[in-house]
Amino acid sequence: MLDIPCPHDDQRRDERTVTDTAPGTASRTPTRRYGTRPTMKDVAARAGVGLKTVSRVVNGEPGVTPDTERRVQEAITALGFRRNDSARILRKGRTASIGLVLEDLADPFYGPLSRAVEEVARAHGALLINGSSAEDPEREQELVLALCARRVDGLVIIPAGHDHRYLAPEMAAGVATVFVDRPAGRVDADAVLSDSFGGSRDAVAHLIAHGHRRIGFLGDLPGIHTAAERLRGYHAAMSEAGLPVHDAWVSLGPTDPERVRAAATAMLNAAEPVTALFAGNNRVTVTVVRVLAERPAPAAPVALVGFDDFELADLLSPGITVIAQDSAQLGRTAADLLFRRLDGAGGEPRRLVLPTRLIPRGSGELPPPTDPTP
Amino acid sequence: MLDIPCPHDDQRRDERTVTDTAPGTASRTPTRRYGTRPTMKDVAARAGVGLKTVSRVVNGEPGVTPDTERRVQEAITALGFRRNDSARILRKGRTASIGLVLEDLADPFYGPLSRAVEEVARAHGALLINGSSAEDPEREQELVLALCARRVDGLVIIPAGHDHRYLAPEMAAGVATVFVDRPAGRVDADAVLSDSFGGSRDAVAHLIAHGHRRIGFLGDLPGIHTAAERLRGYHAAMSEAGLPVHDAWVSLGPTDPERVRAAATAMLNAAEPVTALFAGNNRVTVTVVRVLAERPAPAAPVALVGFDDFELADLLSPGITVIAQDSAQLGRTAADLLFRRLDGAGGEPRRLVLPTRLIPRGSGELPPPTDPTP
């Protein structure tokens, strides 16, 4: 699989040339054998000083003669010494690393979130270990416990499962934990959420305000907290407007294109078809956009509002009206809270809910076809 | 910043209720003081066995009486013991973790790449530490060396800088290193690249085949290897078709929307405007799509091919013709190579080049306006 041929020989030749002219490689070859790194003990021996003196120099501690320091620095350079932070960490306690467990780093919702967490961690001198649960509760637990075994100082978790009692001993032992996007299940922990309920209510109220009465909801698996909340928001808006909800207008399930496509098609082709759709997340929205684009020519335009913003939503025609949530802000808020806990902030577990924002772009403002109902 | 109010009191009440009814939390509170974890020594003392016996049980090694094992397991559960992998790692040598340094995890190009690297790492029992360089060479070096200090077994690097001599001592000490997307500078290392040159030549040849003669190239900073290669491909295709290239048709620089917008506008409004554009990466393409969409009505349609595929490219009108590269495949290939090196595969540093694929969708097949030139 790796032996992919170079399709352009001229290019390859050029690249080889660049590589071959690279200087400064061979001259640096260390004298120690491959795979073994020098330790402070080696540096101490070479510099003719004690171990503690090397430690002082490496860590910039005071109390070392300029001359001694110079000798130690020379030994460090000559041997290619780099302090082993694993050993340091073992002695010091804190690992200066945090773990982030999310569903799938390849999802555009999580990239900015992860980056935001990383930036906060960096500001606190910590590294970030990422893990994808693939929406599998067992894998989530496995990952989380592996991170605990590595003794990360804290965890930011977008949970896949609903039972996090496995985390209680870890949290009691001092692992700071903040849940994001969805709350923890069966354990009391900090959580930072988007206002799924309010955002969804706004979305559906917006469609109602534009004249729609038969509005479909296409959501994620009902076991997922955000999906349940968005369904709740849908019902609230319908109910507040005094509108009935037919079973055929609600479809919850996996967000793979096939299922969403079938569900949307069914709602659109029913005897009394929906005139507007509310899509429960970005994956659903994209599939619905495809379904609507593929409808045969005489079909009446269908209004659409999607939860989650996505790139290019404004460039489609019509532009897609969305309920935007700031995933980077979600990550930043969670990481801030995590480090406040690590800095000793006590108190009850907190639940922070970030507001969403409706962005009208056209698809959500389409009127229903001239409706015979009064 | 964190004290965002809960916009819906009814929701908050509901959520509180859910949280408050969570069982099984308090009963697990351990007896040890907060922040201190039990060790194997504690488990051994409680079980009345030796340290080594605990180690055997924890690691599933043979040679333990069922009865002894049961006593140890009970002590483990009672104390909430979890093996400290940091200590284990220190003793064993390998850390079972690798580092991935890329430009920005929030960029949709890197999410799938990172996820692919993670999957390969997971298959080899390793964790992944992610770091974003923000395209800053100093930050790249800082991150890479921090990862080396943590003694990651290997590194996958999408380099920001051009001088990686700082890595030579680390590589000599046994840190496996594979560069992705762009080659290493001034050091001999494995690299997995996309065929930027060939892909770009294909893109521009495609535009030429559709009748274009005046083709603009909007690329990234020329110091970035892929940008230089794509420029080279552009020139090769033009030259192979016997077409001249005017200076005004080429613009390299940062890919922020403002600069790209200005450069594209200049090319389109010149006395002899370009009739087609080749966009050097996904960020550039998106901005160009915006610029073209905003042109006043009588403007002639401009052909466009973009390097990198992106979601919804097919749903724009026209669909955007792209040179697709599989960033997940890039990551997978690099990680495979890395672990082969870690498993002892020797030999000279390799350079693997993955092919790209032209996906025609409409924008790249637009003909030039009826041209007076023969």
Add this chain to the structure above:
DNA sequence: CTGAAAGCGCTTACAG
């Protein structure tokens, strides 16, 4: 200003 000893929490090699 400098360093020898003990210890972080494990595993390795060895002996019963």
Add this chain to the structure above:
DNA sequence: CTGAAAGCGCTTACAG
């Protein structure tokens, strides 16, 4: 089947 001793590479107390 079981365990005491030594050591992974550092830092922490402590003593010169």
